[in-house]
């Protein structure tokens with residue numbers, strides 16, 4: 001039996017635009033995504049000789065084939081024609097669920113990377129990302145990581161240079177958002193402001209963190225904030241204590257601030273912690 005270890009990094013959407021509705025009912029997105037240092041830890045025992053099993057230290061996460069990590073292992077082994085002779089996957093969960101931080105997708109991507117490494121890297125990282133699209137739309141990005149422009153359902157991605165150094169403060173409020181309902185509401189609402197993805201790309205290329213912060217934009221943010229004014233409260237704390245830009249990530253409900261000094265991040269954390277147990281300080285990775 002062999003044990004594999006892999007980190008599963010969360011993501012933030014620096015920009016997020018919905019650019020069209022497809023015939024299959026899904027939406028086409030365009031988003032600059034960034035992996036961050038908030039992470040789950042994945043351990044995989046291969047060759048246990050027993051039926052597959054998955055263990056997670058958080059109770060609300062599925063521990064069967066509904067878990068995206070399990071699904072990813074199944075898809076990889078089927079695609080490569082391998083028999084692992086029993087798998088045990090263990091997940092130490094730190095990425096909050098229903099946050100828009102791709103917790104499940106990050107775990108799936110980590111499993112794909114770990115298995116591909118175990119079998120001697122038969123797939124390139126981009127081929128692995130393509131396989132990941134069968135697991136979920138955020139998985140291709142999570143396989144590749146770093147900074148990238150993602151399009152379509154997330155399966156078309158282009159690596160960008162690393163974003164300039166900074167700290168993120170991320171706050172996950174108690175409530176979660178139903179993603180299908182959110183898309184329905186967005187369809188009914190005229191999108192007033194869209195991200196300038198070209199502007200964001202230029203800011204990243206120039207290594208200009210102020211411009212990156214100015215270009216943050218997520219079309220879902222006003223829709224969710226209109227129903228959960230609490231997000232405005234969190235953003236006002238960000239703003240008052242040194243944030244240079246803030247917004248919701250993905251379809252929420254986590255919101256994040258960009259700060260340039262660790263001291264600002266620490267102060268924001270202290271200001272929020274009494275009301276919000278799920279506050280994180282992270283760096284881009």
Ligand code: ATP
Nearest residue numbers: 067068097098099100101102103104105107138250
């Ligand atoms: P995204 O940003 O991709 O929309 P999210 O933060 O909204 O992600 P997740 O944390 O990925 O959402 O979890 C969404 C649901 O997926 C959970 O309710 C959970 O039941 C299911 N799920 C399946 N596998 C996992 C996993 N490995 N980790 C967390 N959730 C998982």
